[in-house]
Amino acid sequence: MRRRTFLKGSLMGSAAALAVPVVGAAQGAAAAAGTVSVGSIAALQSAIDAAVPGDRIVLANGSYTVPSSGVRIAGKEGTSAAPITIVSASRGGAVLNGPVGFVLSASANITISGFAFRQTSTFAIPADCSRIRLTRNDFKLADRDGLDWVTVRGDDAKIDRNHFHHRGTQGIFLVVDGPGTTAMAQRTHIFRNHFADHSYTGANGGEAIRLGVSHRALSTADAVVEYNLFERCDGDPEAISVKSSGNTIRYNTLRDSKGGIVLRHGNATTVSGNHVLGGANGVRLYGNDHLVVNNHISGTTSRGIVIGSGTTRDHHDGETTEERRGNDACDRAVIAHNTLVGNSATISGESRTYGPRDVVVADNVLVASSGSLVALGSATGFTWQGNILWGSAANGTIPSAGFRRVDPLLRKDADGVHRLTAGSPAVDAATLTSLALAEDADGHARGTARDVGADEYSTLAPVRRPLTTTDVGPNAS
Incomplete structure (x- = not known):
């Protein structure tokens, strides 16, 4: 942040x-x-x-x-x-x-x-x-306030199988910026890294990854952040902070971290197939035309998915620096085929001047035992369809035509993932036929008649699971 x-x-x-x-x-x-x-x-x-x-x-x-x-x-x-x-x-x-x-x-x-x-200044790719x-x-640079450990400004960088760990001061493990003041480094690929133990206790400024910054938000980066493990990343509410456009955040695992995946600035980013297990925050989004699919979010103590409101409708070229720093409302996002179980808040909104609009919320499984499953404030032109709600939590601000209240028959497996069981009413019940979605969170084929939620029912072993320390870092395959 x-x-x-x-x-x-x-x-x-x-x-x-x-x-x-x-x-x-x-x-x-x-x-x-x-x-x-x-x-x-x-x-x-x-x-x-x-x-x-x-x-x-x-x-x-x-x-x-x-x-x-x-x-x-x-x-x-x-x-x-x-x-x-x-x-x-x-x-x-x-x-x-x-x-x-x-x-x-x-x-x-x-x-x-x-x-x-173990150096005392930033490792820079200019x-x-x-x-x-x-x-x-292995990156464990000086634990100095304001020191970002690795900064990428050059194109086509690969950051893979590294371990970033143990800092308690303000500063970011990995920053992707770009040349000049508005451009972004192109096609950065960040994969199989282990980000752990960021314990900064200030309000913000301790992200694990920051992909861009407010004045670069409208620039497309085409970055891919995938197969990374985040553990105890508590330095900021944003473990992955996206402040640029056109990125892909997929197949990452966030465990026991204050930080979540936040599309803070920018447009047209895909968030797919991620696991958020425990910790505080899930996925929060601002800006336009994002796709949030196949994510499994469970046991967070704050909010599962936040559909953000804004101090402005849309960021644009020519706005002031202060305007760019503000939030722009979430418009035209598609939030589909996600499974959210046991979060303190499931799908939430905010209360800034400009509410989100024209968002599709479809074919998600929402389960909780308290509060409301949907708690949105001002929202215009939303499409709600095919969602399954369950648990003793209230339905909340979701129209009755947008969901069924029925037990999805989930099973929590040893890896912490809630998957469908035989006979689940979610099987073959998806409604959003316009969405192209080949696989589920496990890497299984979706087929023609898709299941509701992040999991497509299968008796096969998952191709992808939540990551552990053996999957990432210097010794990963």
């Missing part, structure tokens, strides 16, 4: 110290054609300076102090088939301390893998770089 980020760590002048020596490490020995093994920061820098496409540079395990000028990767280009790879000898074995780690500029097709980063991959790294 934090609107601006100010880095308090900066690159200082060059320092004389290059490394903490690594006993027994090979110093610059060529291990094989295209592979160079090094055991000091000086040797690492020399190998990078000489690298050509396909080279693999291996830094020996050990603890290194990087000088303030950083390890420079400048004007280096691999190819998509033969990237330049810089890797720790074993995952987490090479620990980089100091004010900065790698400093990238004007480079492409570079892979950085297996390091433990706008003049492209196709940079950060994979299987």
Whole structure:
């Protein structure tokens, strides 16, 4: 939710110290054609300076102090088939301390893998770089107020199988911005990462991922955030904070986290196949033309799905900075085939000046034991159809034509997911035939006659389940 980020760590002048020596490490020995093994920061820098496409540079395990000028990767280009790879000898074995780690500029097709980063300033992928991959790294940077740990501004970055963990101050694990003041980095792919233990207690500013910022909201990013695990991400109500347009948030698992998935600014983002298990917040959306489907949200202590209202109808080019920072109402969203069970509030609205309008809420399973299943304020032109409501919670502000009150015959499986059982009235009962939806949350085919909710009844084992620590992070397959 934090609107601006100010880095308090900066690159200082060059320092004389290059490394903490690594006993027994090979110093610059060529291990094989295209592979160079090094055991000091000086040797690492020399190998990078000489690298050509396909080279693999291996830094020996050990603890290194990087000088303030950083390890420079400048004007280096691999190819998509033969990237330049810089890797720790074993995952987490090479620990980089100091004010900065790698400093990238004007480079492409570079892979950085297996390091433990402990630097005191942001790891940045600048706008003049492209196709940079950060994979299987451990990020536990300085726990300094206002320090965002990784920032992406270049196109086609891949951030995968990393572990971001343990901070207690204001600041974000991973930020995706872009060049200039309004553009977004294009096609960022964030997958199989483990985000854990953000314990900042302020009102906001401790997101796990922030995808854009208010002044970039109308720019399409085409980012994909998938198969990530969020645990105890309590630094902000928004664990995944989307402030740009045209993104896909799918197949993620949020466990026991204050933060939820929030489309705070921007339009036309898809939120699909995510599991929110416990914690506080589910999915909250503002802006236009979003698709929210196949999500399973259970046991949250705040709100399952929030259809947001706005201080403005729509954000637009030419509005003031202050106007852009405000909320724009949720219009023309489709919220369908979700299963919400046992949340403190199930589907809720808000009370700002501009209410949501022209939203479709269809074929969802809503179950709770207290409160109201639907609690919307001002809302115009909504379409309610095919929903199944159950439990001792009141129906709330949903028209009678938009639901059936019938037991969906759910079973809570060992993985925490509520799935349909044989004979459920949800089977083959979906009504929103205009929606193209090939699979359910488990990865099973939907077929022609679809079931209500996130689960399509099947006797087959799920293809996708809620993620655990073995599915993500440096050691994931």
